[in-house]
Amino acid sequence: xxxxxxxxxxxxTAVAVVNSKGCILSEAVVKQDSIHARYGGVVPGLARxxxxxxxxxxxERVLCEAFTCSQNEVWxxxxxxxxxxxxxxxxxxxxxxxxxxxxAQRLLGRLxxxxxxxxxxxxxxxxxxxxxxxxxxxxxxxPSFPFLxxxxxxxxxxxxxxxxxxxxxxxxxxxDDSVGEAFDKIARLLGLDVGGGGGxxxxxxxxxxxxxxxxxxIPLRKRPDCNFSFAGLKTAVRVAIERELERYGSxxxxxxxxxxxxxxxxxxxxxxxxxxxxxxxEKTRRALLWxxxxxxxxxxxxxxxxxxxxxxxxxxxxxxxxEIGWRLHDEEVERTAAWSTxxxxxxxxxxxxxxxxPLRYCTDNGVMVAWAGVERLLRLGDAAGEPDIDQIEVVxxxxxxxxxxxxxxxxx
Ligand code: ATP
Ligand code: FE
Numbered sequence: 001x002x003x004x005x006x007x008x009x010x011x012x013t014a015v016a017v018v019n020s021k022g023c024i025l026s027e028a029v030v031k032q033d034s035i036h037a038r039y040g041g042v043v044p045g046l047a048r049x050x051x052x053x054x055x056x057x058x059x060e061r062v063l064c065e066a067f068t069c070s071q072n073e074v075w076x077x078x079x080x081x082x083x084x085x086x087x088x089x090x091x092x093x094x095x096x097x098x099x100x101x102x103x104a105q106r107l108l109g110r111l112x113x114x115x116x117x118x119x120x121x122x123x124x125x126x127x128x129x130x131x132x133x134x135x136x137x138x139x140x141x142x143p144s145f146p147f148l149x150x151x152x153x154x155x156x157x158x159x160x161x162x163x164x165x166x167x168x169x170x171x172x173x174x175x176d177d178s179v180g181e182a183f184d185k186i187a188r189l190l191g192l193d194v195g196g197g198g199g200x201x202x203x204x205x206x207x208x209x210x211x212x213x214x215x216x217x218i219p220l221r222k223r224p225d226c227n228f229s230f231a232g233l234k235t236a237v238r239v240a241i242e243r244e245l246e247r248y249g250s251x252x253x254x255x256x257x258x259x260x261x262x263x264x265x266x267x268x269x270x271x272x273x274x275x276x277x278x279x280x281x282e283k284t285r286r287a288l289l290w291x292x293x294x295x296x297x298x299x300x301x302x303x304x305x306x307x308x309x310x311x312x313x314x315x316x317x318x319x320x321x322x323e324i325g326w327r328l329h330d331e332e333v334e335r336t337a338a339w340s341t342x343x344x345x346x347x348x349x350x351x352x353x354x355x356x357x358p359l360r361y362c363t364d365n366g367v368m369v370a371w372a373g374v375e376r377l378l379r380l381g382d383a384a385g386e387p388d389i390d391q392i393e394v395v396x397x398x399x400x401x402x403x404x405x406x407x408x409x410x411x412x
Contacts, residue, residue, distance in 0.1 A: 001083045001377050004063065004107075004120070005370025008051045008100030009092025009127045010154065011035075011042045015058045016366030017066035017082075020374050022137045026065035027367050030054045037195045040188060044093045051099040059107055062366070079115035084385065086373025089124040090395030092155075097394035105389060121385025124392065125372040128400045132162055133375055134368035135302040135357040143300040143355060148291055150284045152313075153305030153363075154180035157228045157280075159287045160400065161295065162302075165379055168401035171287050172226025179276055180307050182230040186237050186272050190265045191256020197363075202269050203310055205258075209266030211274035214240055219279050226287045228279065237272045244268065277313045285320055299351045301326075306363040308356055321354045330356035 001020035007013070016027035032050050036042045060074060067077040087104045090097055104122065111119045132149045136142045148171075149160040157178040159171040177185075184198030192201040216236045219229045241257050248261045257265040284301070291298040303317065314330050321328040361367055376384035386392055 001374060002066070002081055003084045003086050003123075003370045003373040003377065004059070004066075004078075004082055005125075005130075005366045005368070005373055006055075006059070006085065006087045006100045006104055007127075007130075007364055007366050007369045008055065008096050008103075009088045009090070010096060010364060011047050011050075012364040013051045013054050013058060014364055014366035014369070015055075015062045016370045017062055018137070018367055018370035018374055020378055022371075022374075024367055026062045027365065028058050028062050029365055030058065033197050034195045037193075041184075042093070044095055047093060048095045048099055051096055055099055055103045056106070059103060075110055075114035079111040079119045080117045082111075082120040084120045084123050084373050084377050086123040086125050086369050086376075088127045088130065088369050089392070090127065090398035092127055092394075092396065094394060094396040097396065101394050108389070121377075121382055122389045123373045123376055123384050124386060125369050125376075126166075126398060126400060128156060128160075129166070129168070130368040130372040131304045132160065132168070132302065133165075133372050134361050134365075135304060135355045136375070137367070137371045138357055138361070143302065143351075143353065146295060146298050147300045147302055148284075148287060148298050150280065150287075150301065150303045150308075151305045152179050152280060152303070152307035154178060154184070156305065157230070158400075159226045159284060161291070161298070161404065165375055170399075170401050170403045171290075172228065172283060173403075174228040174230065175220075176229055176231035177234065179228065179230060179280060180305070182234050182276060183273075183307065185234055186269070189238055189241050189257075190269060191258035197306075199306060199310065202273065203312065205266050206270040206273045206312070207266075209263070209268070209270030211270040213267035214271035216240075216271055216275045218275055218282065221282070224286075226283045226290075228283060230276065230279075233272070233275060233279070237268060240268055241265075273310075273312060277310065277316055280307075280313065281316050281320065284317075288320075288324070299353075301354045303354065303356050304362060309359045309362040314356055317354050317356075326352040326354055328354045328356075 003018055005016050011032040012029055014029040017025040035046055035050055063074050063078050069077050085104050087100050131151055146163045149162055151158050155178055157174040161169040161171055183202050187194050187198030187202040194201055216233055219233055244264045245257055250260045318328045
């Protein structure tokens with residue numbers, strides 16, 4: 001099977017072609033960080049415009065590369081060679097999601113004109129499910145359901161029990177902001193250049209600082225659940241930044257702490273990072289231990305979403321792995337020979353492991369969408385496709401699953 005994936009739910013335009021053996025035939029991502037950097041967040045109208053400017057060209061380029069052919073041949077080749085077009089239909093920014101959906105509709109129309117072949121089916125994918133499934137593509141390992149997921153991205157922060165494709169339960173979510181949002185906000189408050197993403201910039205600055213310089217409280221420590229909160233931490237950090245600015249007194253009101261005193265800024269960055277990640281760690285550990293008693297079939301933990309790219313978080317989870325006798329997989333492991341050369345061989349099941357996808361697949365990408373399409377196609381065959389794409393629309397709010405009853409969670 002060959003699947004094209006299209007992702008436009010937020011500020012990355014991404015397209016990829018993946019086959020059912022887990023080989024990535026081609027991929028492309030256009031990021032918009034520099035467009036939104038000066039606005040303090042993603043501006044939906046600008047994001048839509050930027051998606052629209054590149055999407056058709058990206059699709060064409062990725063298809064040409066996947067089929068190693070010229071633009072003249074690409075539509076006929078794709079009509080015959082592609083089994084499915086998978087598109088992120090939600091959740092996300094409605095006007096952005098629609099750009100990807102419309103582009104897919106145009107593509108399918110074009111493929112119909114180019115060939116009499118029935119052409120690919122259309123598969124709707126859920127953005128968060130794609131984040132959760134992409135670790136199953138790498139390393140030749142395909143951790144089996146059920147597994148635990150810590151999803152830490154720009155818009156989400158949650159612990160999920162993945163029971164099966166399309167069957168997720170929410171163990172915990174955030175009561176206010178997501179962790180990625182907190183990283184972005186603090187990066188901006190400190191005065192970092194967030195053109196390449198706030199999280200990575202903050203992580204870099206934090207390397208110069210003392211993580212114990214500031215004693216910000218770890219959120220929701222006493223609560224026996226798996227929820228997250230970052231609003232209080234954000235406020236505590238903002239107050240500390242203001243205090244430091246006052247202390248090192250600058251006459252220029254617009255000066256940032258980074259300009260006024262780099263060391264103080266680095267200390268705050270490192271302390272914030274320590275506390276934010278410790279919070280993620282504590283709640284995940286709780287969920288994992290809970291699973292040990294209540295869901296013993298859970299044998300792996302996947303960590304996905306942009307914040308999973310953080311190397312301090314990875315190191316912390318290495319400690320957890322050692323503590324419970326599991327292994328941590330986070331190298332850029334190539335797909336194993338067994339998987340890529342013998343399509344009939346089952347991917348080996350990875351037990352008792354904490355798995356991080358390769359760095360560039362933590363943030364939004366087309367590969368995860370194409371792969372989610374592959375998984376559906378493998379499971380459902382042609383029934384994975386939408387019967388009538390003129391009857392469907394994008395879904396801005398689309399919960400990934402039901403919440404697991406809290407009392408069940410609090411038992412431990
Ligand atoms: P969602 O998937 O919830 O819709 P999104 O797709 O926009 O959100 P991602 O692309 O998965 O989010 O992740 C982006 C977030 O990850 C940003 O908030 C960014 O700051 C954060 N991030 C990226 N790298 C790092 C890092 N090294 N440390 C901390 N945070 C990081
Ligand atoms: Fe995302």
